[in-house]
Amino acid sequence: MVRNFPPDFVVRVDKEACINCMRCIRECPFGVHEYDKEKKRWKRHHDKCVACLRCAYMCPTQAISIERSPMEYSPHPVWTNRVRKDIKTQAETGAVILTAMGNELPYMSYFDRLVLDACQVTNPSIDPLREPMELRTYIGRKPEKVEIEEEDSSIRLRTKLAPNLKLETPIMFAHMSYGSISIEAHLSMARAAKEVGTYMGTGEGGMHVELYPYADHIITQVASGRFAVHEEYLKRGAAIEIKIGQGAKPGIGGHLPGKKVTEEISRTRMIPEGSDAISPAPHHDIYSIEDLSRLIYALKEATRYKKPVFVKIAAVHNVAPIAVGIIRAGADAVVIDGFRAGTGAAPQVHRDHHGIPIEAAIASVDRRLREEGIRHWGSIIASGGIRSSADVAKAIALGADAVYIGTAALIALGCTVCKKCYTGKCAWGIATQDPELRKRLDPEEGARRAANLLRAWSHELKEILGALGLNSIESLRSNRDRLRGVGLSEPELRVLGVKPAGE
Amino acid sequence: MEIPLRKARVSREDEFVVIDAKGVHYRELNELINELVERGERKLRLLNVNGQRYIADGLRCSDCYIEIHGVAGDDLAAFANGPTIVVYGDVQDGAGNTMNAGRIIVHGNGTDIIGHSMRGGEIFVRGHVGYRVGIHMKEYREQVPVLVVGGTAGDFLGEYMAGGRIVILGLERLETYPEIAGEWLATGIHGGAIYLRDEVDEDKLGYGAKTERLSHSDRRFLSEAVGKFCSCFSLNAEEVLNAEFTKVVPKSHRPFAEMYSDSKEG
Ligand code: SF4
Ligand code: SF4
Secondary structure, eight states: OOOOOOOSEEEEEOTTTOOOOOHHHHHOTTOOEEEETTTTEEEEOGGGOOOOOHHHHHOTTOOEEEEEOSOOOOOOSSSOHHHHHHHHHHHHHOSEEEEOSSOOSOOOOSGGGEEEOOOOTTSOOOOTTTSOOBOOEEESOOOSSOOEEEETTEEEEOSOOOOOEEESSSEEEOOOOBTTBOHHHHHHHHHHHHHHTOOEEOGGGOOOGGGGGGGGGEEEEEOTTOTTOOHHHHHHSSEEEEEOOOTTSTTOOEEEOGGGOOHHHHHHHTSOTTSOEEEOSSOTTOSSHHHHHHHHHHHHHHTTTOSOEEEEEEOOTTHHHHHHHHHHTTOSEEEEEOTTOOOSSEEHHHHHHSSOOHHHHHHHHHHHHHHTTOGGGSEEEEESSOOSHHHHHHHHHHTOSEEEESHHHHHHTTOOOOSOGGGTBOTTSSSBOOHHHHTTSOHHHHHHHHHHHHHHHHHHHHHHHHHHTOSBGGGTTTOGGGEEESSOOHHHHHHHTOEETTO | OOOOOSSSEEEEETTEEEEEOTTOOHHHHHHHHHHHHHTTOOEEEEEEEESOOOTTTTOBOTTOEEEEEEEBOTTTTTTOEEEEEEEESOBOTTTTTTOOEEEEEESSOBOTTTTTTOOSSEEEESSOOOSSTTTTOOOBTTBOOEEEESSOBOTTTTTTOEEEEEEEOOSSOOSSOOSSBOSSBTTTOOEEEEEESSOOOGGGBOTTEEEEOOOHHHHHHHHHHHHHHHHHTTOOHHHHHSSOOEEEEESOSOTTTTSEEOTTTO
16 A cells, blocks of 8 residues: 655755765764765655754754655645544554653643733832842741740750752752663753752652762652662652652553663663563552552651652642642642653653643642641642743742753753654654763753753743742742733633733 | 660560560651661561551661561561561561562561562562562562462462562462462563462463463472471471472563554654
């Protein structure tokens, strides 16, 4: 049968500019560029191009441009090109379609329908250059009350505080496992986190020895596969996160194919080389909130109550009661991962169709915890599709304490969101274990860029606070009165807890 | 040595520090164990244990010996790294959960998820065990965990097993369910092996599992593991080994290899 499958992109090369240096062949990990030495002719396999743009930016004469393929199926509003391509792929392979990065369907963004307030006349705004502006955030359980003891002239805190993470800015690097991304990417984020005074997550692939110097800025993860979970690993990190679910694939497990379990990955995950690393959908020791509580306390016992324990879930329909259960089960923070969250590999059907927007999830979890009078028992960390300081500010105004950024951090490291992470061939040295490709990311440069992103966003956050007339990020938390909705329906406004613009 | 005196009654008997756990909250009991180990104590005897959870969790100590008299609560020795624990009584859910190294010897029965995700060490349970035992057991280099059960096991034994060895001897049977192991045996297994001292119907096996004939090295392993087990409980190893065993192994180490495709690579 004829394979009538038009390519997504076409590679255009300016023949006059091309000097036949062959660089594009070496740069493209997907095998698009080919040169027949005998016939002295170029061949471009357009159908393999993923528009990572690596070749275009490495070509010394800038001869290459990558364009969207003009060849498409006859337009149809329902049977879109993508729908037709998916059906043909599955007809050919009989398999589940795998993809990467976040949800690609054009769902509306609530962040883009929320606007922030600003001070005018009656309450003056604050200039962050003139006055101190506090972004410091503590993640973890807060005491019911604070008791102070005065002895002679010194003051002492009598209340025993639960362990908290101290963040200089309410932005952390999300959990992305070593295995799905390279050690260079991990190192970049670890260094940036330490430098800026925040944290990064290991993901479920363990902590590579090269990260040990940054361990006090690293949150370890305990996922259903329990890879690398080991007494020393738990004691080494700054906090522990139990991953129940993730926004890109709620309700399903995952697996790292055996061919990606290299010697180093095997050492870090503590599994045999070359075998599939399977994370079952649920933790098989957790079938209830009571079971979850047991694991939370088992981890606290194993680390002698020195580390906060977080629990991460995907934002799903009943997220509020689930999050309340998690906090009541003893978690020091609940991490909610919205349906736009990125991933290194997920079945397309799950990535695009499960879960709810993070904005709605933050608002309902925060409200429910307040209604039950236990908001101070644990922090809310939001993640999944946070793209800018404005998103951070809006997430916090909706009720989050802090956010995790994953995709945004990778973009800072050079990712172009080509969505091919699961192939392990990342052209920018991020989602790969290939020693040659990995050289493309210099961890020092990566650290500088990742730290810059945090600094830039932090600076903007201070400016936003200033415009709102606030001098600390705490005063913005759950301060939904400083948000207004634009073009949102009544039920949506009710869920978000914000008024319509003009009211 | 000074022993911190709190609610728990602590005394010394020969080289053992004896803790009376009656009415003591698990948090205090476990902190006491940690402190004693930190002060160099290596032999502890816990009396009147009545379901206290998390005993010896995350304990790193390869020469520690902890005797438990009574019923050890959930997650005994979870994440533990090295200690030997002998329980004169039953253990509850999750004994040896994600354990890295050490030994747990149980003279009574065990409930669910015993040895869940364990990566190293040994667990010997003289009696029966419950559901989901040995789920996602794994191995890593020279660390090959071994779980031996004298009685029978419930459903989902060795599900998602990625490594290690489970031996179910079936020396005693339940009246209500006389089979050596329950349904969904070894579903999703992709590493390691399960040995059952009985015949096993193929239709009991879960997705991805198959039976295999025992090799010489299997016999060698069995005589070593069963030998150790029997010496813990004063059983005659020769008699126990003189029986047919069924070995359950994965069909593939990459069970999901063909499941995915890429719309680009088609
Ligand atoms: S896949 Fe990337 S490197 Fe290869 S041709 Fe396309 S843009 Fe260039
Ligand atoms: S990490 Fe690499 S492979 Fe993944 S989307 Fe970004 S550029 Fe593409």
